Amino acid sequence: MNRKQARPVNAKLGKICYVDTILEPVEEVLNSFGYYLANEDGTPLECILCGEDSQDLFDIAKDGVLQGKIAISWHKMQSGRWEVVACV
Numbered sequence: 001m002n003r004k005q006a007r008p009v010n011a012k013l014g015k016i017c018y019v020d021t022i023l024e025p026v027e028e029v030l031n032s033f034g035y036y037l038a039n040e041d042g043t044p045l046e047c048i049l050c051g052e053d054s055q056d057l058f059d060i061a062k063d064g065v066l067q068g069k070i071a072i073s074w075h076k077m078q079s080g081r082w083e084v085v086a087c088v
Contacts, residue, residue: 001068006088009033013086022049022074026086035060035067042066052076060088
């Protein structure tokens with residue numbers, strides 16, 4: 001994924017802020033552009049995120065081919081909702 005391709009994805013990811021789940025809204029944005037969270041071999045990622053305050057770097061893929069990385073950070077607020085920041 002080059003910068004030109006990443007720009008609209010990041011614009012949509014930037015609208016995610018306070019949510020009830022961490023990965024679901026991020027995956028929805030990626031899927032709307034044909035991408036998905038992936039394992040190192042390009043297969044779809046299945047995982048559980050732990051911790052109330054954390055961050056991680058994930059591979060993203062399209063049609064089984066790795067395309068780049070996405071950084072995701074999350075923080076659980078007192079309300080029980082999550083503050084999520086993500087960018088490719």
